[in-house]
Amino acid sequence: MEETLFAEILLPLHIPGCLTYRVPVVLAGQMGVGKRVVVPLGKKKKYTGIVKRLHTIPPQVPTIKYVEAIVDEKPLVTEKELQLWEWIAEYYLCFQGDVMQAALPSVLKLQSETRITFHPGFDGESIDLSEKELKVMDALLSNEDMTLSDIASLVDQQKVWPLVKGLVDKGVIITNEEITKKFKPKLINTYRLANDYHTEESLHALFDKLAGKAYKQLEAVMTFVRLAGESIAIHRIEQSVLLKESKVKTTVLNALVKKGVFIKEIIEASRFESVLPKKPVSSITLNDCQVNALKAIDSAFLEKKPVLLHGVTGSGKTEIYIRLIQQQIDRRQQTLYLLPEIALTSQIINRLQYYFGDKVMVYHSGFNEMERAEVWQRAAAFTGADNDPFVLLGARSALFLPLRNPGLVIVDEEHDTSFKQNEAPPRYNARDVAIVIAKMFNIPVILGSATPAVESYYNAETGKYALIEINKRFSGVPMPEIMVADLRKERKNKTMQEHFSSLLVKKMKEALNDDEQIILFQNRRGFSLRLFCTQCGWTPECPHCDVSLTYHEYIRKIKCHYCGYSQSVPTRCEVCNSAEVKMAGFGTERIENELPLIFPDAKVNRMDLETTRKKHAYAKIFEAFETRETDILVGTQMVSKGLDFDNVGVVGIMNADNMINFPDFRSFERSFMQITQVSGRAGRKNKRGRVVIQSSNPDHDVIRFAINNDYQAMYKSQLMERKQYRYPPFFRIVLITLKGRDRSNVNKAAEYLAALLKNRLPGLVLGPEYPLVPRIKNQFLKQIMVKLPRDKDSGKKKSFILKASEYTNKQIDYKQVRIILNVDPY
Ligand code: ADP
Ligand code: ZN
Ligand code: ZN
Numbered sequence: 001m002e003e004t005l006f007a008e009i010l011l012p013l014h015i016p017g018c019l020t021y022r023v024p025v026v027l028a029g030q031m032g033v034g035k036r037v038v039v040p041l042g043k044k045k046k047y048t049g050i051v052k053r054l055h056t057i058p059p060q061v062p063t064i065k066y067v068e069a070i071v072d073e074k075p076l077v078t079e080k081e082l083q084l085w086e087w088i089a090e091y092y093l094c095f096q097g098d099v100m101q102a103a104l105p106s107v108l109k110l111q112s113e114t115r116i117t118f119h120p121g122f123d124g125e126s127i128d129l130s131e132k133e134l135k136v137m138d139a140l141l142s143n144e145d146m147t148l149s150d151i152a153s154l155v156d157q158q159k160v161w162p163l164v165k166g167l168v169d170k171g172v173i174i175t176n177e178e179i180t181k182k183f184k185p186k187l188i189n190t191y192r193l194a195n196d197y198h199t200e201e202s203l204h205a206l207f208d209k210l211a212g213k214a215y216k217q218l219e220a221v222m223t224f225v226r227l228a229g230e231s232i233a234i235h236r237i238e239q240s241v242l243l244k245e246s247k248v249k250t251t252v253l254n255a256l257v258k259k260g261v262f263i264k265e266i267i268e269a270s271r272f273e274s275v276l277p278k279k280p281v282s283s284i285t286l287n288d289c290q291v292n293a294l295k296a297i298d299s300a301f302l303e304k305k306p307v308l309l310h311g312v313t314g315s316g317k318t319e320i321y322i323r324l325i326q327q328q329i330d331r332r333q334q335t336l337y338l339l340p341e342i343a344l345t346s347q348i349i350n351r352l353q354y355y356f357g358d359k360v361m362v363y364h365s366g367f368n369e370m371e372r373a374e375v376w377q378r379a380a381a382f383t384g385a386d387n388d389p390f391v392l393l394g395a396r397s398a399l400f401l402p403l404r405n406p407g408l409v410i411v412d413e414e415h416d417t418s419f420k421q422n423e424a425p426p427r428y429n430a431r432d433v434a435i436v437i438a439k440m441f442n443i444p445v446i447l448g449s450a451t452p453a454v455e456s457y458y459n460a461e462t463g464k465y466a467l468i469e470i471n472k473r474f475s476g477v478p479m480p481e482i483m484v485a486d487l488r489k490e491r492k493n494k495t496m497q498e499h500f501s502s503l504l505v506k507k508m509k510e511a512l513n514d515d516e517q518i519i520l521f522q523n524r525r526g527f528s529l530r531l532f533c534t535q536c537g538w539t540p541e542c543p544h545c546d547v548s549l550t551y552h553e554y555i556r557k558i559k560c561h562y563c564g565y566s567q568s569v570p571t572r573c574e575v576c577n578s579a580e581v582k583m584a585g586f587g588t589e590r591i592e593n594e595l596p597l598i599f600p601d602a603k604v605n606r607m608d609l610e611t612t613r614k615k616h617a618y619a620k621i622f623e624a625f626e627t628r629e630t631d632i633l634v635g636t637q638m639v640s641k642g643l644d645f646d647n648v649g650v651v652g653i654m655n656a657d658n659m660i661n662f663p664d665f666r667s668f669e670r671s672f673m674q675i676t677q678v679s680g681r682a683g684r685k686n687k688r689g690r691v692v693i694q695s696s697n698p699d700h701d702v703i704r705f706a707i708n709n710d711y712q713a714m715y716k717s718q719l720m721e722r723k724q725y726r727y728p729p730f731f732r733i734v735l736i737t738l739k740g741r742d743r744s745n746v747n748k749a750a751e752y753l754a755a756l757l758k759n760r761l762p763g764l765v766l767g768p769e770y771p772l773v774p775r776i777k778n779q780f781l782k783q784i785m786v787k788l789p790r791d792k793d794s795g796k797k798k799s800f801i802l803k804a805s806e807y808t809n810k811q812i813d814y815k816q817v818r819i820i821l822n823v824d825p826y
Contacts, residue, residue: 003056007031007067009039009049010082012101012109014425018052020059021067031067034075034082036108038068038148046148048109050077050100069164076108076380080440081402087436090795093734093802093821094425102426103400105372116164116173117145133167140173189239191253191262193224198233206261216252221261236265277357281326289470290316294323300466301444306435308414308460309448311470312479312709313680314644317448318348319474321410322355324446325391329359332384333407336437337393338430340416347644348412352391361389363398376401396421396430399437409438414447414456415673420826427822431456450680451673451711454718458729473683480651480682480689482675482707483507484698498594499586499654504692505598507650511690512602512631516649520634521678522588523659531558533573534580540570546775551583552610563777591654592634599632607635640678648689651682656695660702663772665727666826668702672714675706726787728824732794734801735825736784737771740817743780749814750782756804757786761797764788798823 005028008018021039023031031037036048048071058064085099101109118140129137132155139154140146146154148164155163167173197203203225210218223246228235242253256262286294293309297320300307311317325335339348352360363375382388382404392401396419411419411431419430431447438445447456447465460467473479485501495502511518530548532539539548542560549558551569559566572579583590592606605621612618618638624630628647633639659671675693682689695703705714723730736753740746750768757765767784774781786801788794805819 004058005031006055006057006059006064007037007051008053008055009037009067010052010085010100011039011041011047011049011097012104013047013097014095014101015097016095018096019049020061020064022064023054023067027067027070030070030073032075033079034077036071036076038071040065040068050082052082052096077104078402081400084433084437084440088426088428088433091798092426092428092823093798094427098425102397102421102424105376108373108376116140116148116151116167118173129170129172130166132163133170133172136163136167137172188267190236190265190267191224191239191242191257192236192265193228193232194260194263197261203232214255216248217256217259217261220246220248220252220256222246224262236267277359278354281322281355284319284322286319286323287316287474289472290320290474293468293470294320296466296468297324297446300468303466304442304444305466306438306459306464307444307446307468308452308456308465309446309468309470310452310457310460310711311448311450312473313450313677314473314475314477314683315450315470316474317470318351318412321412321446321448322352324408324410325352325356328407329356329390331407333405334382334389334403335391335408335410336399336401336403336406336434337391337410337412338398338419338434339393339395339412340418341395349393352393356391358387359390361392363392363394363401380404396428399430399433403437403441406437406441407443409434409443409445411445411447413449415449415451415453417670417826420824422822422825427825429824429826432824451676454669454715454722455729457715458719475683475685477683477686478688479709480679480691482679482691482693482709484703484707485692485694486698487694487696497598499591499694500594500598501692501694504652504694507690507692508599508632508652511649512599514649515647516684517625517628517630517645517647518602518632518650518652519639519645519648519678519681520591520632520652520654521636521639521674522586522591522634522654523636523674530584531569531581532584533576533578534582535578536573536576538573538575540567540574544775544778545773547773550587552589562773586654588634588636595632595634602631603629604632604634605630607633607638609636612638637674640674640681645681646685648682649684649687651678651689651691653678653691653693656693656700656703657697660695660697660700665722665725668721669714669718671702672706672711675703676709676711679706730790731787732790732823733825734786734788734798735822736786736801736805737820737822738768738782738784738817739779739820741779742816745813746780746782746817749808749811749817749819750784752811752814753804753808753819754784756808757784757801760800760804761786761788764797 005023007021007023009021010018019039019041031051031054033051033053035051037051038046039049040046046068081103085096085103088094088099089096135155136151139151143150151164164173197206206221207218210221220242223242224237225232227237227241227245239250239253243250253262253264257264293311297307297309309317309320321337325337328335337352349360349362361375361378363372367375379389379392380402384405392398392403394401411434414431421427421430435445449456452460456465459465483503485503487496487501490496490501490503497505508518530539530550540558541548542563542565544565545560545562547560547562549560549565549567552559555566556569557566558569570581573581588606588608589610592604595602595604605624607618607621611621621633625633626645653675656671656675659674660667662670664670679689679691682691693703693706697703701717702714705711722728727733738746738750738753740749747768754765754768764787765784766787768782771781771783788797802821805821808814809817809819
């Protein structure tokens with residue numbers, strides 16, 4: 001008698017741990033950790049889960065359901081990946097199901113909606129089918145395709161999977177149709193020249209024949225011959241190319257197919273076009289700084305230490321990464337290359353493809369589900385063959401891609417806040433997880449930045465990381481000259497034009513005269529255009545969130561940045577009925593509108609969330625600037641990220657004060673980074689760039705440090721503050737947000753939880769307090785901040801926080817309150 005096998009199954013749901021299922025004897029032999037299985041949940045639902053563990057210990061529950069089918073022949077997820085998911089769940093206080101949900105593209109997570117349909121090769125000859133199988137077949141004949149739940153109701157039995165599997169084995173149907181459908185490779189029409197016309201004489205005869213009466217057809221054939229070049233016998237040309245080049249219509253091509261001149265073939269095209277490298281990496285000659293940095297990196301790798309590469313903007317860090325990637329490819333190993341946002345990727349993709357062709361594979365949120373799944377599967381199939389993905393390049397979620405033979409992890413712009421996922425669990429920081437991945441695989445990791453995060457620099461200073469610094473730009477051009485425009489003085493002297501100081505205007509004029517381009521930076525966090533009543537101070541606010549509405553010129557409405565609510569612009573104050581309602585503050589759009597008044601001839605473009613929402617919009621704005629169609633680019637953070645332009649004479653920072661004064665313990669550090677990063681865009685190939693910072697507080701430390709390009713001074717002053725006020729890197733923060741529709745309920749739950757925490761973690765708990773925006777989408781918010789010393793007990797303390805939150809949620813009165821835990825909020 002064989003023992004019953006049980007499986008712990010991880011489901012892509014926000015539930016704790018795994019669920020236990022019984023494995024039917026017939027499936028026992030094929031079960032394996034990391035494979036996907038189909039399991040029932042509740043009365044009707046079915047999910048694809050992943051086998052986490054197999055054992056023979058019967059669970060202590062009255063009823064236990066069966067695993068219904070196995071989806072994979074080979075495990076989809078490796079044990080290492082499962083380990084990583086576990087680590088993420090534990091560290092970031094979320095569930096492994098949350099991690100699975102984030103890690104796998106959705107087409108790999110089938111649910112009861114999975115479809116079946118006839119096997120394309122099934123000829124209708126029924127071979128020995130059972131009554132139930134025939135019933136399914138009949139239903140399929142009239143339905144084309146059905147979901148598993150449809151079938152379940154049809155044959156009146158819960159366990160449809162064995163039935164379905166039987167039909168699959170007999171070649172009658174195909175399942176996982178969702179997958180096949182979603183994976184359906186892109187099909188393209190192509191044309192080949194029929195065998196009869198492969199000789200010169202036959203071709204000329206054809207030309208003569210067509211020349212008389214079918215001029216368009218002649219055009220198409222001649223275009224084909226021109227495009228095919230030497231190889232007319234074997235060449236296939238895509239329909240779209242042929243149409244475009246010959247300027248004929250599809251009907252013309254069809255006519256040629258009818259005549260037997262062309263043979264039309266539909267072939268599968270890979271979505272990943274083949275890109276050939278343009279130059280070998282060996283063609284790069286590194287300068288002395290780079291050579292020394294590379295040497296230092298190699299020896300740090302030998303020591304198994306993470307490397308922090310601190311190099312000023314334009315110091316040539318990317319070229320160093322390219323060298324390191326080549327070393328990996330020579331060893332047939334992969335590089336995981338993480339970078340902040342899509343905004344940054346297009347230039348980097350081009351640069352990497354220039355050297356590595358289609359060995360570079362890209363993964364980010366701009367892809368649709370189908371593309372994501374395809375990338376995922378291609379990465380999983382890595383064997384080390386020549387066109388395999390050796391460089392996995394992507395934003396934070398790329399770290400969930402299957403790594404089959406990794407040799408190196410690169411985190412570019414490691415200080416960037418977008419590495420942290422704040423919105424949904426798992427609330428992970430990709431930079432920090434990258435370090436864990438490197439440790440798990442025992443491979444080197446390199447973090448690069450011109451302005452490292454204080455936490456990272458601290459790790460380097462204390463010897464946890466190896467620190468490698470490059471202080472010179474590759475071009476030898478000095479760092480830009482940074483000037484401050486004193487807004488208080490200029491306002492007093494009435495030298496301001498709209499939001500432009502006379503200093504900034506002067507520098508911009510000089511630049512435009514020299515045919516140089518200009519970038520103007522206005523940070524998104526600053527207050528943008530807001531209406532207010534000059535009589536009583538009233539400001540229109542969002543009815544669903546506690547924030548003021550901001551004015552948007554292009555829709556001529558005021559709008560909420562949190563929930564999207566919008567309304568028309570009020571002409572009178574709702575409180576005192578005064579007509580004196582004016583604009584306060586300014587955003588990117590306002591600056592864009594002011595420019596023509598001061599620089600009537602300049603061509604202006606704007607890059608922010610609004611203007612880049614559409615697909616390819618970003619690339620278009622970017623290209624217009626790169627090709628110098630645009631003179632002035634106005635933008636938010638987006639313009640400060642890793643862009644490498646070679647004709648920017650002046651960078652203007654419109655308002656440094658609202659960055660510096662933002663109420664957050666990181667605001668000084670962030671302002672310094674912002675100023676430094678955006679300044680880094682200034683400078684031409686052989687001319688020093690100029691930066692004008694506009695501020696009402698020109699003597700502020702942050703501005704002084706930025707002018708002197710003194711990262712060390714910023715770091716030291718911040719470190720002192722962090723220590724004094726118990727912030728990272730000395731303490732670890734867990735931010736708890738309570739959220740609900742009933743304000744007093746949220747407040748009470750927050751008090752309750754805070755009391756539990758204060759009792760166990762005396763002196764470490766702050767709050768509850770209202771956050772900056774205390775109501776969003778009609779949900780009231782309250783926050784508690786816990787500061788944990790970084791000692792061995794911090795793990796235990798963190799899990800206490802989780803338990804206390806769950807306990808609070810279990811109280812009848814607080815069941816409706818959502819409690820969100822954010823470890824290392826950023
Ligand atoms: P970073 O990533 O540190 O900001 P980049 O790698 O983008 O710097 O280098 C800045 C500029 O210098 C780029 O235009 C790059 O092409 C050029 N550059 C850097 N290193 C080399 C090199 N070894 N040979 C030729 N050009 C280089
Ligand atoms: Zn008023
Ligand atoms: Zn709102």
